[in-house]
Amino acid sequence: MEFRYLPMTEKDKKEMLETIGVQTSEELFADIPERIRFQGDLNIKPPKNEYQLMKELADTAGRNVNLKSHTSFLGAGVYDHYIPSIVDHVISRSEFYTAYTPYQPEISQGELQAIFEFQTMICELTGMDVANSSMYDGGTALAEAVNLAAGQTKKKKVLVSKAVHPESLAVIHSYAKGPGVEIIEIDHKEGLTDLEQLDHHLDEDTAGVVVQYPNFFGQVEPLESIRRLVDKQKKAMMITSSNPLALGYLTPPGAFGSDIVVGDAQVFGIPAQYGGPHCGYFATTKKLMRKVPGRLVGQTVDEDGRRGFVLTLQAREQHIRRDKATSNICSNQALNALAASVALSSIGKQGLKKMAAMNIKKTLYMKQQLQARGIEVLYKGAFFNELVIRLKKPVKDINQQLLEKGFIGGYDLGRTDERLAGCMLVAVTEIRTKEEIDTFAGEMGDLNG
Numbered sequence: 533m534e535f536r537y538l539p540m541t542e543k544d545k546k547e548m549l550e551t552i553g554v555q556t557s558e559e560l561f562a563d564i565p566e567r568i569r570f571q572g573d574l575n576i577k578p579p580k581n582e583y584q585l586m587k588e589l590a591d592t593a594g595r596n597v598n599l600k601s602h603t604s605f606l607g608a609g610v611y612d613h614y615i616p617s618i619v620d621h622v623i624s625r626s627e628f629y630t631a632y633t634p635y636q637p638e639i640s641q642g643e644l645q646a647i648f649e650f651q652t653m654i655c656e657l658t659g660m661d662v663a664n665s666s667m668y669d670g671g672t673a674l675a676e677a678v679n680l681a682a683g684q685t686k687k688k689k690v691l692v693s694k695a696v697h698p699e700s701l702a703v704i705h706s707y708a709k710g711p712g713v714e715i716i717e718i719d720h721k722e723g724l725t726d727l728e729q730l731d732h733h734l735d736e737d738t739a740g741v742v743v744q745y746p747n748f749f750g751q752v753e754p755l756e757s758i759r760r761l762v763d764k765q766k767k768a769m770m771i772t773s774s775n776p777l778a779l780g781y782l783t784p785p786g787a788f789g790s791d792i793v794v795g796d797a798q799v800f801g802i803p804a805q806y807g808g809p810h811c812g813y814f815a816t817t818k819k820l821m822r823k824v825p826g827r828l829v830g831q832t833v834d835e836d837g838r839r840g841f842v843l844t845l846q847a848r849e850q851h852i853r854r855d856k857a858t859s860n861i862c863s864n865q866a867l868n869a870l871a872a873s874v875a876l877s878s879i880g881k882q883g884l885k886k887m888a889a890m891n892i893k894k895t896l897y898m899k900q901q902l903q904a905r906g907i908e909v910l911y912k913g914a915f916f917n918e919l920v921i922r923l924k925k926p927v928k929d930i931n932q933q934l935l936e937k938g939f940i941g942g943y944d945l946g947r948t949d950e951r952l953a954g955c956m957l958v959a960v961t962e963i964r965t966k967e968e969i970d971t972f973a974g975e976m977g978d979l980n981g
Contacts, residue, residue, distance in 0.1 A: 545557070597935060597940060599612050599803075599804060599940075601938075602935070602938050602939060602940045603938060603939050603940070603964070603968050603972070604804075604939075604940040604959075605939065605940065605941060605942055605958050605959055605960065605964070605972055606940045606941065606942055606943060606959060607917065607918050607942070607943065607957065607958075607959025607961075608697075608748070608918075608942075608943035608957055608959070609670075609697050609699065609748075609796070610798060610804045610807055610810075611798065611799055611804065611917075611959060611961055612804055612959075612961055612963065613777070613799050613800075613887075613961050613962065613963065614887070614961075614962060614963050615801050615802075615803065615875060616801070616874070616875055616878040616879065618874060618878050619801040619871050619874045619875050619878070622870065622871075622874045623867055623870055623871050623874065627642055627643075628642070628643065628646065628866075628867065628870055629867065631643045631866060631867075632866075633863075634647070634829075634843065634866075635843065637840065637841065637842045637843070641840065641841060643866065644829050644841035644842065644843070645841050646866070646869070646870045646873060647665040647666075647827070647829045647841075647864070647866060647869060647870075648829045648830075648831060648841050649873050649877075650663075650665065650666060650813075650869040650870070650872060650873045651663040651664065651665060651828070651829060653872075653873060653876050654776070654797075654813045654815050655815060657776050657779045657780070657784060658774065658776070658779060658784050658785055658786050658790075658793040658813075658815045659784030659785060659786025659787050659793075660784075660785075660786045660790070660793050660815035660816055660817065661815075661816070661817050661818045661821070662815065662816055662817070662818060662820075662821040662824065662828070663813060663814065663815040663816075664813070664814045664815075664824050664825065664826045664827060664828055664864070665826060665827040665828060665829055665864040665866070665869065666797070666811050666812060666813060666814075666826070666864040666865045666866065666868070666869040667794075667811075667812035667813070667814055667825070667826055667861060667864065667865065668809070668810070668812055668861070668863075668865060669796055669798075669808065669809070669810035669811070669812045670697075670700060670773060670794060670795050670796030670798075670810065670812045670813075671697070671699055671700040671702075671703040671796075671812070672703060672707075672812055672861065673773075673794035673795070673796075673812035673813065673814045674696070674700050674703065674704060674742065674771070674773045674794050675700075675703045675704045675706070675707035675708075676707070676794075676814065676825045676859055676861065677740075677742075677771045677792040677794050677814065678690050678692075678704050678707065678708060678713060678715075678740065678742060678771065679707055679708070679711055679713065679859070680792065680820065680823050680824075680825070680858065680859075681739045681740035681769040681771060681791070681792065682708075682711060682713045682739040682740070683711070683823070683858065684739075684769070684820065684823060685739040685740070685767045685768065685769065687737050687738060687739035687767070687768075688711075688712060688713055688714055688737065688739065689713070689714045689716060689735075689737045689738050689739060690704075690708070690713055690714070690715055690716070690738070690739050690740050690741075690742060691716050691718050691730060691733050691734065691738060691740070691741045691742065692704060692715055692716070692717055692718065692741075692742040693717075693718050693720065693725040693730075693741075693742060693743045693744065693747070693753075694717050694718060694719055694720050694725075694949075695720040695723070695724065695725050695743070695744060695747035695748055695749060695751070695753070696742060696743070696744045696747065696748060696773060697744065697748045697773070698748065698948040698949075700744075700773065701717070704742070713739070716733055718730045718733065720747075720749070722911055722912070722913070723747070723749045723751040723910065723911030723913060723920065724747070724751050724753055724754070724911075724913060725743055725747070725753055725758070727754075727757060727758070727761065730758070730761060731761050731764075734761060734762070734764060734765050734768070735765065736765060736766070738765050738768045739767075739768065739769065740762075740768055740769035740770065740771050740791070740792075741758065741761075741762050741768065741769070741770055741771065742771045742772075742773065743755070743758055743770075743771075743772055743773070744772070744773040744774070745772050745773070745774045745775075745778075745782070745785060746774075746775060746778050746782075746915065746916040746917075746918070748957075749910075749911060749915075749918065749919075749920050749957065750895070750915040750916055750917060750918030750919055750920070750957070750959075751911055751913050751914070751915050752782065752913065752914040752915065752916060755770075755772065755783075755785060755788035755790070756788050758770065758788075759788050759789045759790075763789075769791040769792065770788075770789060770790050770791050770792075771790070771791065771792045771793075771794070772785040772788075772790040772792070772793045772794075773793075773794050773795055774793055774794070774795045775795060775796075775799060775916065776795050776796075776797060776799060776800065776813065777799040777800070777884075777887065777888055777891065777917075778888060778891075778916045778917075779888075780884035780885050780887060780888035781885055781888035781889055781892065781916075782888075782916070786815075791816065791817060791820065792814070792815070792816045792820070793815045793816070794812065794813060794814050794815070795812070795813055796810050796811065796812055796813070797810070797811040797812070797813055797868070797869065797872040798810045798811065800871070800872035800875040800876055800879075801871035801872050801874060801875030801876075802868050802871050802872065809865065809868060810865070810868065811865040811868035811869050811871075811872055812865070814826065821845060822845055823858050824845075825858065825859030825861050826859065826861055826862065826863070826864050827843055827862070827864050828843070828844055828845045829841055829842070829843060829844070830842055830843075830844035830845070832844075887962050888916075890962035891916060891917035891960070891961055891962050892915075892916055892917065894917075894960045894961070894962065894964055894969065895915060895916070895917050895918065895919055895959075895960040897960075897966070897969060898919070898958065898960045898969050898972075898973065899919055901969060901970060901973035902921055902958075902973050902976060902977075904973075905973055905974070905976065905977030905980075906977060906980070906981075907921050907922075907923070907973075907976060907977060907980055908921060908922040909921050910922055910955065917959055917960055917961055918957055918958065918959045918960075919957075919958055919960075920945065920952070920955055920956070920957055920958075921942075921955065921956050921958060921976075922954055922955050923954050923955070923956060923980050924954075924980050924981075925954075925979070925980060926954065927941075927942075927944035927945075927946060927954065927955070927956045928944060930956070930976070930979050930980065931944070931956075933979050934972075934975060934976075934979070937975055939972055939975065941956065941958075942956040942957050942958040942959065943956065943957040943959075944956060945957055
């Protein structure tokens with residue numbers, strides 16, 4: 533048999549047409565005028581049998597560069613981190629792999645507990661009171677935070693640092709159009725948010741301030757100083773987008789008084805997989821917990837005193853009265869959240885701190901090796917697993933040459949900021965070896981010469 537599935541036979545087709553009362557499938561399109569219908573054959577390849585099709589697709593996929601064929605120093609929001617083998621074993625179990633919405637707690641205790649554990653871990657990492665059950669990715673979580681701040685404060689201006697990931701910034705602009713939130717972008721200076729410009733734009737109409745920690749350039753923003761500026765305006769909120777792996781080492785945003793902390797859990801147990809899917813997290817204070825988008829899982833006891841889990845604090849409007857909803861995102865990334873939870877549980881508290889420290893130390897080593905080969909490293913502040921370098925040749929050309937040598941180069945910052953044309957964002961994670969870093973730095977020195 534040529535097919536792994538059961539195709540529709542002519543007999544099946546005839547029976548279906550008879551059931552709905554027509555003779556031919558053409559009759560289904562009778563309302564479409566003949567003159568505008570497509571005539572002739574589509575310009576597509578003829579069908580192949582399963583073996584031929586699988587071979588063609590495998591050959592096509594084989595032309596892709598991936599993290600197994602090449603050593604990657606590309607980050608910019610998606611990273612190549614260590615993933616414990618247990619992650620795939622757990623998330624491949626059918627009770628998790630096929631689970632969807634745990635509306636019936638009596639048959640969804642395993643899924644609900646997994647989500648509850650994810651929420652708990654996010655709260656511990658961020659230093660916040662409440663976290664939701666996950667969101668699509670870090671960018672949408674950040675945009676939801678902006679709209680929440682505007683709705684809660686009843687103000688329509690939000691200041692967003694340009695040191696935030698440019699794709700997240702674009703999502704914020706898209707989300708802000710509906711409720712009419714004004715987005716003012718604050719420049720970066722020496723790799724950090726320009727605090728003077730931020731202070732200048734802060735006024736009584738400001739709903740919130742958005743910064744990234746560490747920011748898009750890998751620099752660690754001074755959250756304490758930013759919080760002091762935000763406090764000058766009554767009700768204004770501080771929203772922090774944060775890499776949760778970095779929080780295994782850095783002081784959490786909650787300790788600096790952040791009102792909302794969001795980010796992407798891709799760094800825990802989720803492969804790069806060509807850019808998605810990811811798993812966003814959303815954490816906040818008790819004061820705002822009824823405004824949190826998406827789902828919240830709570831712990832309770834049944835009538836016999838046994839521990840149990842339920843969906844709680846859900847706004848009915850999010851499901852039914854959409855026009856009155858605080859958010860129209862009611863779903864979550866349960867499977868990816870589970871992967872993140874399993875990875876965190878496997879790595880452990882001390883392991884996480886060690887893993888985060890390795891990202892810092894190996895990036896520092898990369899910095900030293902690049903500088904030793906005459907490559908300029910921008911910015912002098914503290915950084916986490918990414919640094920910015922300036923090259924003498926176009927980044928695009930150097931990246932193409934690196935590919936030929938078995939490396940995936942860094943992100944071309946000129947794509948999103950003309951001022952940084954010729955600059956590359958290089959990421960170094962804990963799994964990069966000394967030999968890989970040395971070889972990459974050597975190649976960069978030769979290509980940049």
